[in-house]
Amino acid sequence: MALDRDVADEPARLEDFEARIARGEKIEPGDWMPADYRRQLVRMISQHAHSEVVGMLPEGAWITRAPSLRRKLVLLAKVQDEGGHGQYLYHAAETLGVTREELLEALLQGRAKYSSVFNYPTLSWADVGMIGWLVDGAAIRNQLMLAQCSYGPYSRAMVRICAEETFHHEQGKQMIVAYASGTASQRAMAQDALERWWWPSLMMLGPHDSDSPNTPQLARWGIKTKTNDQVRQEFVDEHVPELQQAGLSIPDPELRFDAESGHWTHGPIDWDEFWRVVKGNGPLNAERLAARRKAHHDGRWVREAMAAYAAGPRGVG
Amino acid sequence: MSAAAPDGQWPRWEVFKQDAAGKPHQAVGSVHATDPEHALLMARSVFARRPAAVSLWVAPAGAVVAVTAEQLAAGDVPGGAPAGDGTGAAEARYLVFRKSSHRRAMTFVDHVGEVTAASAAAALAAARAAFPEPPALAWWLVPAASVTASPDAEAEAWFAPARGKTYKQQSEYAQLPQRRRKARTP
Numbered sequence A: 001m002a003l004d005r006d007v008a009d010e011p012a013r014l015e016d017f018e019a020r021i022a023r024g025e026k027i028e029p030g031d032w033m034p035a036d037y038r039r040q041l042v043r044m045i046s047q048h049a050h051s052e053v054v055g056m057l058p059e060g061a062w063i064t065r066a067p068s069l070r071r072k073l074v075l076l077a078k079v080q081d082e083g084g085h086g087q088y089l090y091h092a093a094e095t096l097g098v099t100r101e102e103l104l105e106a107l108l109q110g111r112a113k114y115s116s117v118f119n120y121p122t123l124s125w126a127d128v129g130m131i132g133w134l135v136d137g138a139a140i141r142n143q144l145m146l147a148q149c150s151y152g153p154y155s156r157a158m159v160r161i162c163a164e165e166t167f168h169h170e171q172g173k174q175m176i177v178a179y180a181s182g183t184a185s186q187r188a189m190a191q192d193a194l195e196r197w198w199w200p201s202l203m204m205l206g207p208h209d210s211d212s213p214n215t216p217q218l219a220r221w222g223i224k225t226k227t228n229d230q231v232r233q234e235f236v237d238e239h240v241p242e243l244q245q246a247g248l249s250i251p252d253p254e255l256r257f258d259a260e261s262g263h264w265t266h267g268p269i270d271w272d273e274f275w276r277v278v279k280g281n282g283p284l285n286a287e288r289l290a291a292r293r294k295a296h297h298d299g300r301w302v303r304e305a306m307a308a309y310a311a312g313p314r315g316v317g
Numbered sequence B: 001m002s003a004a005a006p007d008g009q010w011p012r013w014e015v016f017k018q019d020a021a022g023k024p025h026q027a028v029g030s031v032h033a034t035d036p037e038h039a040l041l042m043a044r045s046v047f048a049r050r051p052a053a054v055s056l057w058v059a060p061a062g063a064v065v066a067v068t069a070e071q072l073a074a075g076d077v078p079g080g081a082p083a084g085d086g087t088g089a090a091e092a093r094y095l096v097f098r099k100s101s102h103r104r105a106m107t108f109v110d111h112v113g114e115v116t117a118a119s120a121a122a123a124l125a126a127a128r129a130a131f132p133e134p135p136a137l138a139w140w141l142v143p144a145a146s147v148t149a150s151p152d153a154e155a156e157a158w159f160a161p162a163r164g165k166t167y168k169q170q171s172e173y174a175q176l177p178q179r180r181r182k183a184r185t186p
Helices: A002-009 A011-022 A035-054 A056-060 A069-094 A100-108 A126-146 A152-180 A184-203 A215-220 A228-245 A271-281 A285-298 A300-311 B036-047 B069-073 B120-130 B152-164
Strands: A256-258 A263-265 B012-018 B026-032 B055-060 B065-068 B092-099 B110-117 B138-143
Touching: A035 A056, A035 A069, A035 A100, A035 A152, A035 A215, A035 A285, A056 A069, A056 A126, A056 A285, A069 A100, A069 A152, A069 B026, A069 B036, A100 A285, A126 A152, A126 A184, A126 A228, A152 A184, A152 B026, A184 A228, A184 A271, A228 A263, A271 A285, A285 A300, B012 B036, B026 B036, B026 B110, B036 B055, B055 B152, B065 B069, B065 B120, B092 B120, B110 B120, B120 B138
Parallel strands: none
Antiparallel strands: A256 A263, B012 B026, B012 B055, B065 B138, B092 B110, B092 B138
16 A cells, blocks of 8 residues: 555655644645655545536536526626636646646546536526535535645635635525525425435535545545534534525425534435445436537637647747 | 647646735646647636736746745755756846745745846745745746736736626625514414
8 A cells, every 4th residue: 555655665754744734734746745645635636626627517508598697697607617616626636746638538538536416417497596505505615624625736726716616605595595485486496406406415525434434544634624424514504594594495304403412413315326426327427428528529629729829830839 | 838739738837816016926826728828818717707816927837946945955956957048057037936824825926026047046045045034935936038927008908807797706695584484384
């Protein structure tokens, strides 16, 4: 195992490295780091980048069907942000010695993972609002945690992303609250969206701590400062009262407030469904990948034109 | 530098953003582009979708000499490769950037000034002497000749539109209304 070899070869450097992290210092490109720290970061950051890129697809499908010009502007800006967030993250990964090209290639070939939640369909306009409120709400909880990360470039990308995603969350919440207090059909549309997005939103924060073997090491190295279940609890505690206040019914008969702990407790998560989607057999895994491949293929002439222009007499050559 | 094959990786450019006149340009990340003009346009789309930008600089990533405090402590300093056109010991201007805090931030190194030196190693030594405090956690030295700036005369056209897009601001959205519980059937 890579970690063992590092420990054997570089015990003093590893000790210094862990002491730096314990002091709250950021590790920067050029600093020594264990091979496993680099490997784990490339894995996490590239999955995160792919999630931003694939995350444009479920909502992007509704841009042409937005019910007003204002909502269209908002959705365009949100989807554009997700594309930008993917770029911030590919940049952070590139500081670890990988290229954006090889990461994108892994995505297009179906070898890379991205967030399971984007493999669910967006069946109504209310899904756009519910994704903003719940999916972005869950992502922000995770990203606020990762903004504390010990690796400088990842932390900085997270701070920038959180600052921008707050608007994604607010516009979604505002939209759903409006529909939940609107006409009967608007209320039904909001309730239907909640019923389909609630559990996938809980799942997207990752497997139970008991099924997250990497977490202790990631915590010791300051990559993750909270466990999946801790972040999930924060998400539930934040969103349950707000959804209830909006007049919506959360599809979990076991959901209750535990006065002793001060937390909301939820019923069991269907982890079989989670793993089915993660392993490529969710409702839309194949469609998402096909859409990404088509976009890459359709953009080829632009890349070729740019390269030809740069190679010509006017470019830097 | 040459543009890559059609589906290869375009060269990488480091991006520096200035939030307001009188503030330093700060390293915000990188973009891939075929030439400096393309890099500036990509930088605007990726890093200036929100207000608070008045100027962008881009430089080919390969031109940046980066050193961390840990590398300096270990004696791992950059070599004496000459700047500019590679004709030896000619002096060249280097822009100096440094990071001085572990505080959580969305930018990396800040522009603090410039030095003139015959090599990256000499530029680093000059920068450390000229900008000693507070202790730097990381240094970047960028040959001034490698930097391309967004056109100041067109700053309004480049950056003002982002200010009008107030729907991207969190403050634009009303908070959740206070409890107005409807009577519900039991």
